[in-house]
Amino acid sequence: MDLFLQLLFTGIGIGAVYALVALGFVLIFRATNVVNFAQGEFSMVAAYLMVVFSVDLGWPYWLSFLIALAGMAVLGIIFNLGVYYPLRHRTFLPVIIATIGASILLANSVLAIYGPQPQVLQGWFETPGIQLGPVYLDSQYLLIIAVTVALVIFNYWFFEHTLLGKKLQATSQDKEMASLLGISVSSMIMITFIYSAMLGGLAGILVAPVLFVSIQMGSTIALKAFAATIIGGFGDVAGAIIGGLALGVIETFGAAYISVPYKDGFAFLVLIAFLIFRPQGIFGERVAEKA
Amino acid sequence: MSAPSEKMVAAPVLRSKPLLLRHLPYFAGAAVVVALAAGMQFDGYILNILMQATTFSIAVFGLSVVLGLCGQINLAQAAFFGFGAYAVGIGTADLHQSFWLCLLGGVLVAFVAGAFLGMSTLRLGGHYLAMVTISFQQIVTLVMINAIWLSHGPDGVSHIGRPELFQSSQAYLAFCVAMLAIVGYVVWHLPDTRLGRAMRAVRDNELAAGVNGIDVFRTKVYAFAICAALGGLAGGLFAGGFAYVSPDQFSFAESIVFLTMSLLGGVASPVGSVIGTGLLILIPEWLRFLKSVPGLYLAIYGLFVILIVRFMPDGIWGFVAAAFERWRAQTRAPPAVKALQLKPATVGGDTVLEVTGLSKYFGGLKAVDGVDIAVKRGGVHALIGPNGSGKTTTLNVLSGLYKATAGRIVLDGTDITNMPPHQRTAAGLGRTFQNIRLFRSMTALENVEIGAERPGNTMIGKGIGGDAALTERAMEALTFVGLGSRANELISSFSYGHQRLIEIARALASNPTLLLLDEPAAGLNSTEKLELHELLKRIAAQGLTILIIDHDMTLVSEAAQHITVLNFGRRIADGESMAVLRHPDVVSAYLGSE
Numbered sequence: 001m002d003l004f005l006q007l008l009f010t011g012i013g014i015g016a017v018y019a020l021v022a023l024g025f026v027l028i029f030r031a032t033n034v035v036n037f038a039q040g041e042f043s044m045v046a047a048y049l050m051v052v053f054s055v056d057l058g059w060p061y062w063l064s065f066l067i068a069l070a071g072m073a074v075l076g077i078i079f080n081l082g083v084y085y086p087l088r089h090r091t092f093l094p095v096i097i098a099t100i101g102a103s104i105l106l107a108n109s110v111l112a113i114y115g116p117q118p119q120v121l122q123g124w125f126e127t128p129g130i131q132l133g134p135v136y137l138d139s140q141y142l143l144i145i146a147v148t149v150a151l152v153i154f155n156y157w158f159f160e161h162t163l164l165g166k167k168l169q170a171t172s173q174d175k176e177m178a179s180l181l182g183i184s185v186s187s188m189i190m191i192t193f194i195y196s197a198m199l200g201g202l203a204g205i206l207v208a209p210v211l212f213v214s215i216q217m218g219s220t221i222a223l224k225a226f227a228a229t230i231i232g233g234f235g236d237v238a239g240a241i242i243g244g245l246a247l248g249v250i251e252t253f254g255a256a257y258i259s260v261p262y263k264d265g266f267a268f269l270v271l272i273a274f275l276i277f278r279p280q281g282i283f284g285e286r287v288a289e290k291a
Numbered sequence: 292m293s294a295p296s297e298k299m300v301a302a303p304v305l306r307s308k309p310l311l312l313r314h315l316p317y318f319a320g321a322a323v324v325v326a327l328a329a330g331m332q333f334d335g336y337i338l339n340i341l342m343q344a345t346t347f348s349i350a351v352f353g354l355s356v357v358l359g360l361c362g363q364i365n366l367a368q369a370a371f372f373g374f375g376a377y378a379v380g381i382g383t384a385d386l387h388q389s390f391w392l393c394l395l396g397g398v399l400v401a402f403v404a405g406a407f408l409g410m411s412t413l414r415l416g417g418h419y420l421a422m423v424t425i426s427f428q429q430i431v432t433l434v435m436i437n438a439i440w441l442s443h444g445p446d447g448v449s450h451i452g453r454p455e456l457f458q459s460s461q462a463y464l465a466f467c468v469a470m471l472a473i474v475g476y477v478v479w480h481l482p483d484t485r486l487g488r489a490m491r492a493v494r495d496n497e498l499a500a501g502v503n504g505i506d507v508f509r510t511k512v513y514a515f516a517i518c519a520a521l522g523g524l525a526g527g528l529f530a531g532g533f534a535y536v537s538p539d540q541f542s543f544a545e546s547i548v549f550l551t552m553s554l555l556g557g558v559a560s561p562v563g564s565v566i567g568t569g570l571l572i573l574i575p576e577w578l579r580f581l582k583s584v585p586g587l588y589l590a591i592y593g594l595f596v597i598l599i600v601r602f603m604p605d606g607i608w609g610f611v612a613a614a615f616e617r618w619r620a621q622t623r624a625p626p627a628v629k630a631l632q633l634k635p636a637t638v639g640g641d642t643v644l645e646v647t648g649l650s651k652y653f654g655g656l657k658a659v660d661g662v663d664i665a666v667k668r669g670g671v672h673a674l675i676g677p678n679g680s681g682k683t684t685t686l687n688v689l690s691g692l693y694k695a696t697a698g699r700i701v702l703d704g705t706d707i708t709n710m711p712p713h714q715r716t717a718a719g720l721g722r723t724f725q726n727i728r729l730f731r732s733m734t735a736l737e738n739v740e741i742g743a744e745r746p747g748n749t750m751i752g753k754g755i756g757g758d759a760a761l762t763e764r765a766m767e768a769l770t771f772v773g774l775g776s777r778a779n780e781l782i783s784s785f786s787y788g789h790q791r792l793i794e795i796a797r798a799l800a801s802n803p804t805l806l807l808l809d810e811p812a813a814g815l816n817s818t819e820k821l822e823l824h825e826l827l828k829r830i831a832a833q834g835l836t837i838l839i840i841d842h843d844m845t846l847v848s849e850a851a852q853h854i855t856v857l858n859f860g861r862r863i864a865d866g867e868s869m870a871v872l873r874h875p876d877v878v879s880a881y882l883g884s885e
Contacts, residue, residue, distance in 0.1 A: 029418075035418040035421070035422070037421070082597070083597060086601050087600065087601065090604075092418070093358075093362060093364060094600045094604060096364065096418065096421050097364070097550070097554065097596060097600050098596065098597050098600045098601070100366070100421070100547070100550075100596065101592075101593045101594070101595070101596025101597040101600065102593065102597060103593070104544075104547055104589055104590070104592060104593030104596065105590050105593030105594050105596075105597065106593075107586075107589075107593075108586035108587070108588075108589040108590035108592075108593060109586065109590045110586070111585055111586025111589075111590075112584050112585065112586035112587040112590055115585070116585055116586075215586070219543075223422070223425060223426060223429065226422045227422070227426070230419065230422075234418075234419075261433070261436075261437040262433060262437065264429065264433060265429070265430050265433050265434075267426075268426035268427070268429060268430050269430070271422075271423065271426055272411060272412075272423065272426070272427075275411055275412050275419065275423060276411045279414070279419075
């Protein structure tokens, strides 16, 4: 039972990271109808930015954090202008391929600059964690969970109760109508890319102390976050979060009770099972193309 | 599973010389290249590069089928390549089986895995497929590294055998080149076969492909399985060539390399595959210094992918071929054709279409609510009603794009209520769309051929020579609507009105029992409307039953003998045209009541 609770805690912590990245996926998908396959690289790049400023240059953690987030905003802008925007009138296939190209470019550029050696990033807190009864609560996991909860609340408030959020929603639902109402569609899409690059970056910075900072961390997290969005119901915000948490828990238990080397395989098996038996996910509803 | 292989040898369109003679130059050229590969003395380094280029090209052929022809993405080609390679590796080195048996086994494993993966996700389309293939790729890599008892883990499999006949590297290379030529031939001609046309139709417009009698899902699964099998074949040949395989040769990065090769050369043609593969194997060899910095080389690949997609969407060969095709289309003369014969089936009773109690609800909205329609054989029946009255929804339920909430649809004695669109088409339904849905990357003739190919079309021959009959039928239908002279032009060069006529020709070529026309007059100018009216008369004169939806009252009242009126999803009037149009409920529905 103690092990069970401990694993549950770890699983939720890791799942919260998937949920954050999944949220980034869903926001971009809703705004542009495109799945951004480089979403995971945003996390990876942000983690490396932290390593550069906080570890290599020895700057304060909070300052490095702000710089990394600002860097992600810039990356979001470049990504939109260089990858998505020129292809916005094409079908989804070229756009998908371009984002995959961008993902390969980002991951391997970092590899070329920084080399293959995984890096270590310290956590935010000095205290490693607290013992609560039988369960040891790692401080970084606690932080991850807290930030995720805060962001979900922020996200809800932002999209439902601010004018900008409503403009973003209008854009994602009907671009033509939104532009006729005087909303600048291209700047709404730009904001979406900036916001989800920062979300992805935040997830990367939060998870970096738990994992190693490596080139592969981006694609691993992205694949699981995508699996999470499908499990939750594609394009659904709540679904992405529930899916992410569920996946983190499944994976942690799978690694503990079944097999460690195949840990990364569980997410994909769950994904394929969902696609076969419940493709619309937990919350989603399939919408047919209109004739 | 036998359907595609039978059809692969069918002839392309509008040429008259026998198949073998026409393709003789290709085989002669291929024989020369094979002889060169066998005869010339290469040093080991060149030999390795050629071996790699040859086997990789076959794997990239697979992508040209699935991505180029069918428009579906596969990011796990390296995994399928790995299946073939490990089958030959483990089979010959550990189990001491014959090379041929292992190669066949590898192809089969890849084929089955591809079909399974396709069946589980192809219904869902692009994004899912991309992610699932990446996931699959990752699982396969994990297994290759961790299942040490089977794959020897990261150490890989060495001492892989070759067939007795091709023991020397030179002879083996010649064998691989011969395989490349054979597979290339099949892939090259695939677009002109029934399966190939179905794939292109699916790529261009899935919905229209479905209502024209193509089983969209099965077509995609075939494309995917063929792609995987070609990957397996290539991998098996690769393993024999290099005698050693290890997991890093079949990673996700390799799948990206395959994709880049395919995109660079041109995804639509095997020629493009060979160009792309050759360039991307040679360029890194010339720029070896790039490999000294880990990552740099793949980073450049990534950049390449973005730039190709942006600036050269059809690849190098696509660019060259498009220019050539434009030139050739102008010089090709259309042949003389006979008049189109419409012979609708006449087996059933007096009523061709019987709809009873048809309902379609979207959540709480009753778009169609308990509608009855009976369409008499040989007549023109119109379905009218104000905007939002449920006309198009009814048509979509009839053609199977929406599933009926309740009710029954009987077409010529067959209950089609629960059939998917392509089966309804096979049962004798033809339709056009309010917003035109043609296959935009095809010529007018090719579009109409897809229609003519309807399973159950008695107006085209079967078996050998079927393709010529198909082309003939399609030409007749195009000539019938007055566009025979422009058969070989791409859809994009036709005006809106003409595109509508091509859509009608596509439905006519299938020789339907019942033709559904969804607002055929929408967006036409007055001259075009007159032409359409004439066309409808000529169609009706041949005894084809038509169910037409339109707003144009002049067209409807003149063309139709029988009218059903819908309002708010319910039938408010039904009967002989003039009587219905004077019916007080109909007048008030259209003009508002006092």
